[in-house]
Amino acid sequence: MNLLVSTDWLAAEMGKSDLRIIDATIFLPAHARSARAEFEGAHIPGAVFFDIEEVSDTSSNLPTMLPPAEKFASRCQALGLGDGSRIVVYDNSPLKSSARLWWMLSLFGAHEVAILDGGLAKWQAESRPLESGKPIVRHRHFTVWADKALVRDQSQMSENLRTKAEQVVDARSSGRFTGAEPDPRPGVRPGHMPGSKNLPYSEAFNADGTWKSPAELKALFDGLGIDLAKPLVATCGSGITAPVLAFAAALLGNTKVAVYDGSWSEWGASAHNPVVVGA
Structure with a gap:
């Protein structure tokens, strides 16, 4: 299974016993939308809803931080996601949040995980079937595991x-990177980490929400002087959109890009961390 699959591919594979489909949509409070309610109203047949906000470290004062491995495995089991599953993740979010779940699943030990190119919007635009309501699933075993090589913390x-x-x-x-715009979180300074490069996640997508071609993605990294053959860490505002860049790098052959989970909501909130304002 490729990292990025088409709607045609998913339609042909749908119903196979080892295939699992997950809706990973998440919205910000400013969007004034409920991801779970929209899922229950209409979703790809056979899909389950993964609540990224709930499956997080709820003891942290930072948003959507990685949960303990045991919690992640437990939630996956309850959603019918098990060892040996082929998993396709999609979303209907302006944050392209399927990449966040792709990264989480990879970190917590799932071996075959793909993202649906174009997400729910493309599926709907092609008049493909939808279903509503809450799915009934059978629990499956999901081994507890965590590859911390894919995540960075503030000290690192x-x-x-x-x-x-x-x-x-x-x-x-x-x-937000240059500091020309204030950070939306109270108490978080504007700007960026010294030495970091800026690649807005939205630039990885075409106007219709599909991913840009490998050549176009490579040109984005090359334009910033980023060598994808060397170690790379992606960061963002709260860890949701950084995985978009990790996935783009994976499409180009670098599957080991780490994500700074606390991202700017942690870094910019500390008066001890150096911050650069400007380009």
């Missing part, structure tokens, strides 16, 4: 300022 990012061992790419908008 601080150390990287000294060593410069890893390139850092920021998925936020250019206005």
Whole structure:
């Protein structure tokens, strides 16, 4: 199974016993929309809803931080996601949140995970079938595992300022990166980490929400002087859109891009962390 699958491919594979489909839509409060309610109103047949906000470290004061491995495995089992499943993730979110779940599943040990190109919007635009309501699923075993090589914390990012061992790419908008726009979170300074490069996650997509071609994605990284053959860490506002850049890199052959989970909501909130304002 490819990392990125088409609606044609999914339609042909639908109903196979090892295939699992997940809706990973998440909205910000400003969107004034309920991802779960919209899922129950209409979703791809056979899909289950993965609540990224609930399946997080709810003890943290930071948003949507990675949950303990045991919690993640438990939620996956309850959704019928098990060892050996082929998993296709989609979303209907302006945040392209299927990439966040792709990254989480990869980190927590799922081996075959793909993203549906174009998501629910493309599926609907092609007048493909939908269903509504809450799905009934059978529990399956999901092994507890976590590959911490795919995640970075604040201390590791601080150390990287000294060593410069890893390139850092920021998925936020250019206005938030430069500090021209205030951060939407109270108490979080505008700007970016010293030495980081800015690649807004939205630039990875065509106007219809499908992913840009590998050549176009490579040109985006090349334009910033990022070498995809070398270690790379992606960051953003709260860890939701950074995985878009990790997935783009994976499409180009680098499947080991790490994500700074706390991202700017953590870094910019600390008065001790250096912040650069400007391009």
